[in-house]
Amino acid sequence: MKTEIKRRDFVTKCFKAGVTGCTFLYGNSLLVRDYVKQVQKPDLKSLTYCGYKCTVECSLYRATIENNNEMKKKAFEEFKWKEKFGVDFDADKVFCFGCKPKDKPLSINVNACAVRKCAIEKGHDCCIECNGLTACDKELWKNFPQFKEKVIEMQKSYQSA
Numbered sequence: 001m002k003t004e005i006k007r008r009d010f011v012t013k014c015f016k017a018g019v020t021g022c023t024f025l026y027g028n029s030l031l032v033r034d035y036v037k038q039v040q041k042p043d044l045k046s047l048t049y050c051g052y053k054c055t056v057e058c059s060l061y062r063a064t065i066e067n068n069n070e071m072k073k074k075a076f077e078e079f080k081w082k083e084k085f086g087v088d089f090d091a092d093k094v095f096c097f098g099c100k101p102k103d104k105p106l107s108i109n110v111n112a113c114a115v116r117k118c119a120i121e122k123g124h125d126c127c128i129e130c131n132g133l134t135a136c137d138k139e140l141w142k143n144f145p146q147f148k149e150k151v152i153e154m155q156k157s158y159q160s161a
Contacts, residue, residue, distance in 0.1 A: 041161040042154050044125035045100075049116040050140055051128055051151035054098035060109075064095040085112065114138045128155040 047053055056062040059078060063071030069091045076094045081087055085108050097104035099116045110116060115138050119127045127133055133155055141148040 049119040060096045
């Protein structure tokens with residue numbers, strides 16, 4: 001006895017069978033992977049006190065790592081060290097290894113950072129631990145409001161995990 005099946009029905013049944021098979025084979029690992037991404041807390045030790053992660057994308061950090069005086073001069077001007085800290089350019093004084101260097105000195109800008117000072121005073125590894133972050137009006141947040149929003153999002157994922 002021959003049963004006629006329409007092409008559309010055949011394709012639909014094959015698709016459903018394929019999806020079901022894939023779900024059985026990979027479903028648990030896919031679900032677990034998504035769950036782990038959602039509940040994974042940010043590693044506070046690898047972040048700076050403000051929630052940034054120092055990389056060579058930062059011109060001053062890169063200039064410091066590469067010990068490039070021209071790049072340091074550009075970063076000095078870009079970050080307005082003369083206006084902010086009242087210092088003239090000196091390649092030996094213009095550097096930054098981040099705000100949590102283990103065996104490196106702290107730079108002028110790091111020593112002046114109000115967010116860093118506040119986090120240290122409160123005993124935090126990063127300001128995303130602080131309940132007052134959303135209301136914080138430190139200069140860093142005023143100058144970089146979009147960055148503050150990203151840090152607040154990190155804080156939400158940190159608190160929900």
